[in-house]
Amino acid sequence: MTTTAEPQSGTRIGVLEGSPAAAEADAVVVGLLAGDGDPVLAPGAEEIDAAFSGELAALLALAGATGKAEEVVKLPARGAVAAPLVIGLGLGKPGEDGEVAADTVRRAAGTLGRVLTGINRIVVAKGVIPAAFAEGVLLGAYRFTAFKGDHGKAPVAEVLVAGADADELAHAAAVAEAVTTTRDLINTPPNALYPETFAARAAALAEAAGLEVEVLDDAALAEGGYGGILGVGQGSSRKPRLVRVTWAGGEAPARKVALVGKGITFDTGGISIKPAAGMDHMTSDMSGAAAVIATTVLAAKLNLPVAVTATVPMAENMPSDTAYRPGDVLTMYGGKTVEVLNTDAEGRLILADAMVRAAEDSPDYLVETSTLTGAQMVALGTRTAGVMGTEDLRDRVAALGRSVGEDAWAMPLPEHLRGELDSRIADLANVTGNRFGGMLAAGLFLREFVADGVPWAHIDIAGPSFNTGGPWGYTPKGGTGTPVRTLLALLEDIAANG
Structure with missing residues (x-):
């Protein structure tokens, strides 16, 4: 044995x-x-x-x-x-x-x-x-x-x-460990997991695997001009963080991949406050962040020949006398300005900062995942992620997700919706005035912060990341760990095929 x-x-x-x-x-x-x-x-x-x-x-x-x-x-x-x-x-x-x-x-x-x-x-x-x-x-x-x-x-x-290959079982155990690490982070209540403690746990996981870690606190974020992360986080006494975790890819990495994940440790909706019913589920609004951290650590443990950097913005979206307001204009990292029309569309604001920063590393691919829109569940239900982005990478991610049992479906980015993000006073607004196509509009917003020429994909996991019903198969109630296995499948595919 x-x-x-x-x-x-x-x-x-x-x-x-x-x-x-x-x-x-x-x-x-x-x-x-x-x-x-x-x-x-x-x-x-x-x-x-x-x-x-x-x-x-x-x-x-x-x-x-x-x-x-x-x-x-x-x-x-x-x-x-x-x-x-x-x-x-x-x-x-x-x-x-x-x-x-x-x-x-x-x-x-x-x-x-x-x-x-x-x-x-x-x-x-x-x-x-x-x-x-x-x-x-x-x-x-x-x-x-x-x-x-x-x-x-x-x-x-x-x-x-009986009859198993030990290496295959070791790989399966490593994957399961990454998924369960993600689940643990998601299931940890927000009074125990907030930006400071989340950053500390991410750093501990990364350092234990021998990875490079960088943590920016609120002072460093202000100095660096991360207006989206600071704007969303300014209503909470628990100040925001930006965490970067890097696996160098061994001696001869095939490609360089940037992973970005949304790390809202709790989302009240801010001034545009959410209904009370179901708000406790917003402990899962950092599922994307947990997934990309765990995946980067997993890449190191499996010694994948792909350089991976996870860039993870962390904030708590709270209403208070210091909270950002509908009507505010934020200057994002990189200089674009965004008019805030709804403070509950906060995830795209912190992600925009992180995506611009991630692109400064000149990655071959940029993949972001987040519990971004309720519209994802309206369109695809609670078990199927919506994937948007550059067509080839979008379709590749969706197909790989389905191949490992994390259902995903490619979605368009219709150009006719882009004009609805135009702002009267800023470069763009954070939401449209249209209640239709919200998942797609969020993808179009994120596209504005992707560097020219970088293949990118956005995976909306609002439903699949957190199971509010009964357990089924290998999926428990609560945090599911989606899309760790999809991200790993993509990294392994990139290692093999570029």
Whole structure:
């Protein structure tokens, strides 16, 4: 048995050396495929089936199994195998190629990680995609208990996968750790996570991975002319920060990538205050910032040959006698002026400063992600991110997101909407006067702060970053960690293909 890294879930993942039928464990897991009638054992479970005289699928069917995706059915082993329990894990119907999609395995394993608590070890028979299973079960086992006195039953302590490659499992564990780090930051309440403490946590994560860190406080932001970050943050006693974290990319980085993430640690809407209902969800308004920090640290841990710098503006948007007002004009980093028509359109203001600063590094690509608009959820729902930007990079990001199970869809930047951002007294306004196309107008606003010739993409994760409903698959209630896996897929693709 070879054990890999352990993410925040506390669950260890490793390779099972030897027979799953003979392994000492609390349960052995076999994959089940849905057919026209009874479920069918996934390939790789033959040894376990033989221990049940070839009747395992039929016995699981008697226990209620159908093979439906994400179904978990338990069967007493009654001495047929070393483990006292056999678990049939539904993988659904295979595709036309006869294979089960990786994210189907990932979601099923996530469900297993959520429901298996209070046990020490499970072993998994061959027949699942090991890396997808490992990633899913680790993400499903995630719990956020930092502020609970009663932590409840712990998730499964150890998962051993038969026939897996140790390096693939180590990669999956590193990805899960980055996602759960992001979730932890999102789920931390805003009285504990505000610009100063968020910057400190980001710096600690980066320094532990050997990365270069720069933190600008409010005085340095004023000296540097970061009018967007300062304007949004001036209503709070908790002063804003700008954090930059850099992975140099090793000896021969293929490309240089700038990542930017929105770090509003709490958003009341400011003077344009939000309704009270659901305002507690605004603890998640720094999801983009958490994702790009965790992704940059992950790039270093995986030793990716891509230079990555995360530029992260952090502020708290509060109403007070010092808060910025509708009608104010802010001078952004780089000199453009913006008329504030709505103080609840604050994310684009801090991002504009950060994007201009990020472009000064002459990156080959600039990718920004943020919980930017409620209009994203109106257009695409709560699970699909909207991707805008330079056409080739936009489509590349959206396709890579879908490939790893973080649903994303390419969206246009219609030129006819740009005129609605014109201001009477400044270079542009922060919102249009039109309630339609709000996600697209926000993308057009951000485009104004992208340096000429730099391919860029904006990922609006207002819905996907924070699950307000019940858990599903490997997605918990609360912070989801989206789009860490999309960003990693992009960095790996850039490393391989430029």
